Amino acid sequence: MTRVAWGTVGFYDNGKDSIVATGLCFANGINISPDMRHVYVSTTFGGEVFVYERKGDNSLKEIKQIKLYSGLDNIEVDMHTGDLWLGCHPVLHTLTEHMSNISNPGGSQVLRLRLGETVTQSSNVDITEVFVDDGSIINSQTVASYYEGKLLIGTLFGKTAFCEVKHA
Numbered sequence: 001m002t003r004v005a006w007g008t009v010g011f012y013d014n015g016k017d018s019i020v021a022t023g024l025c026f027a028n029g030i031n032i033s034p035d036m037r038h039v040y041v042s043t044t045f046g047g048e049v050f051v052y053e054r055k056g057d058n059s060l061k062e063i064k065q066i067k068l069y070s071g072l073d074n075i076e077v078d079m080h081t082g083d084l085w086l087g088c089h090p091v092l093h094t095l096t097e098h099m100s101n102i103s104n105p106g107g108s109q110v111l112r113l114r115l116g117e118t119v120t121q122s123s124n125v126d127i128t129e130v131f132v133d134d135g136s137i138i139n140s141q142t143v144a145s146y147y148e149g150k151l152l153i154g155t156l157f158g159k160t161a162f163c164e165v166k167h168a
Contacts, residue, residue: 008021009060021060024046029072036054042072042073042075051064072087073087073143085110086111086144089109102139106139108133109129112130114127138155139155
């Protein structure tokens, strides 16, 4: 796997396609805000969430990069609060080791990002680590889906975890 920023985001509609974002280092997760004004893209090797403003013609304008220092996977969006829930690989080499041999534990991490009402390059982001594990409970998780105090964590190969979140 490469750490070269060759990743892109494409847009497809009614037989027409276009590249709307470039220069991403292994873009892996993508989602949209509840009001459909912002698009979020996570990068596994870059460890960043890119926040884009979605224009009327569906082109994207980058407005913020959030560096998280973890291998980011899928992004889920809480449709009530707009919070981002990220499935992460906190130590990337354990992910590749787990993919080569599933008996090798791979770490798991869930991050919640609270962006606030207005997203700008200088706006603050509240980042909370909601779950972290060295692979003892769940191996190499890829997605975290939150709903009304409950968190479902999915993995590459196998088990899922169900958690109650006390202070979301």
